[in-house]
């Protein structure tokens with residue numbers, strides 16, 4: 001028997017999972033990653049720690065599955081996206097800590113881009129909106145932060161990479177400087193229509209092209225890991241950013257298929273096939289994981305900032321529940337939220353409202369309101385926000401989805417999933433294997449090396465564990481969405497000057 005090793009380098013942990021040909025996990029190892037907060041709004045990781053934790057997980061996963069390194073036929077990499085690392089090509093030393101996607105230090109720079117009228121150019125080339133989230137302004141910040149660094153960059157001595165690129169570099173002992181289209185499309189430097197780095201944007205940000213990795217399809221034989229790393233030279237054969245890997249792992253291969261990941265936040269992606277559809281609602285157009293350079297697939301992407309985080313707040317902030325899963329029982333102890341709405345705009349609101357000054361709002365309280373109503377309103381807020389997103393996507397793409405595939409920690413909550421199906425008016429399907437991110441990267445690597453034959457054979461492995469059919473009448477849904485939007489209006493424009 002042979003296996004595929006998936007490296008899943010996330011924001012809070014590194015994980016390695018070994019999959020067999022049925023897509024079943026044979027072993028899993030996870031290691032927490034230290035978060036560094038140098039100043040309010042700044043978030044960093046130590047690149048060496050990212051690497052060490054990831055390689056340690058990989059080695060332990062092989063041992064735990066009682067395999068020898070030669071039993072692994074391919075490595076797939078999936079990663080936290082946008083996080084930016086710059087290192088010296090000559091010695092492989094990072095010149096700065098990794099600047100994490102959540103980091104807001106370049107907010108002023110992005111405001112300036114907007115004032116300079118660059119929003120349209122950026123959106124039309126990259127599918128993104130100017131925001132500190134993406135890599136471009138983070139690279140420019142690093143180059144400006146250390147005297148003389150730009151000169152080294154211009155001499156071709158520095159390399160930039162997102163976390164996938166850094167891991168491929170380290171795995172290959174410095175032989176590979178590569179990335180895939182899905183990661184490239186999150187840098188704000190990549191022309192998603194032409195599939196190449198954009199010279200105009202590189203000039204705007206003052207980034208020499210020599211710093212950038214070679215961009216390949218997501219399923220591609222990038223190279224091999226150096227023998228000393230894992231004990232064998234193993235093909236590195238798949239790379240994709242975490243959300244695109246999850247879309248692939250959910251077998252959403254055809255246009256019109258969508259997945260939503262219910263974690264701390266929610267990430268929803270809709271496959272739009274070979275059309276890069278610009279959003280009129282502030283969503284992002286992004287490259288989906290691709291299996292060939294001639295057939296780029298695109299996706300519309302939207303995120304909810306606070307989803308599972310609301311349940312954490314019930315537990316840690318309000319102390320309403322002892323554990324997160326306990327929310328389901330409490331919420332189910334009442335028939336409905338009693339017309340109580342919780343708008344969890346703790347950090348402002350994203351699509352389609354885009355209001356950084358909105359703040360959390362609990363409305364509709366009466367003397368009869370109990371903790372159970374609040375728990376139910378909190379849970380429902382996750383579904384309301386996801387419904388807002390999906391409705392935007394459907395409007396932008398001009399299509400109606402037939403099913404939403406779900407994963408992530410909060411997707412285990414049956415009450416939430418049923419309410420989600422009710423609001424959307426489409427079935428919500430939860431697969432047996434919810435490790436869709438790691439599985440997506442494994443599938444990409446296994447397709448490249450012939451371990452799996454084609455996408456159809458992968459799609460056959462996707463099996464429903466639970467399917468939630470909509471049961472609410474349209475009139476009731478419309479009434480609830482109307483009340484939700486009224487509650488959202490009350491939450492807006494509250495914070496002062498932030």
Ligand code: ADP
Pocket residue numbers: 012262263264265307308309310311312324325326327328408409410411412413
């Ligand atoms: P992340 O990858 O963002 O850390 P996970 O996919 O591990 O997220 O999911 C964790 C999130 O899911 C937490 O925010 C937690 O509050 C939420 N969560 C976990 N179990 C439940 C549950 N049964 N009901 C509602 N939310 C849950």
